[in-house]
Amino acid sequence: MKGVCATEKRGTKEIGSEELVGWDAVTQGVVINSFEGNATNVASLKQEERNYSDFSSYTATVASWRVVKPVYNRDICIDCQNCWVWCPDTSIISRDKQMLGIDYDHCKGCSVCVEVCPTNPKSLLMFAEHEEIEKALESWPTKEK
Numbered sequence: 329m330k331g332v333c334a335t336e337k338r339g340t341k342e343i344g345s346e347e348l349v350g351w352d353a354v355t356q357g358v359v360i361n362s363f364e365g366n367a368t369n370v371a372s373l374k375q376e377e378r379n380y381s382d383f384s385s386y387t388a389t390v391a392s393w394r395v396v397k398p399v400y401n402r403d404i405c406i407d408c409q410n411c412w413v414w415c416p417d418t419s420i421i422s423r424d425k426q427m428l429g430i431d432y433d434h435c436k437g438c439s440v441c442v443e444v445c446p447t448n449p450k451s452l453l454m455f456a457e458h459e460e461i462e463k464a465l466e467s468w469p470t471k472e473k
């Protein structure tokens with residue numbers, strides 16, 4: 329993989345994968361590429377179609393410190409897309425206006441999606457990180473009057 333790092337002259341140079349630098353070696357002015365190769369029209373592509381670089385936060389798992397997680401119940405969801413709009417971490421997976429689930433590699437467990445879900449009972453609920461999805465779904469509450 330090719331990358332760039334800052335030099336002491338505040339410029340950049342290409343480096344190979346064997347030369348990847350740590351965060352403490354990065355200086356002001358460094359350029360971190362989000363994509364490999366030509367990124368023209370990348371905005372019109374779906375996430376899984378984009379050629380993200382190893383430096384991109386999309387490629388890396390950045391949710392290891394989450395202690396609670398949202399669980400999604402497809403049986404109740406009305407595909408209103410509220411959770412997708414409000415998630416501050418783009419961790420709701422939606423395609424063609426249909427809610428598909430949670431991106432657990434990036435979700436931080438903030439519960440905003442649960443707060444904005446309008447169904448009764450909610451189609452998203454927070455559970456402990458270690459809770460199994462099947463058990464969470466079995467314990468789902470019933471409709472409130």
Ligand code: SF4
Binds near residue numbers: 419436
């Ligand atoms: S818990 Fe927060 S980060 Fe995770 S999907 Fe819901 S709104 Fe997004």
Ligand code: SF4
Binds near residue numbers: 407409445447
């Ligand atoms: S907010 Fe609730 S009902 Fe709306 S798409 Fe998300 S999970 Fe489904």
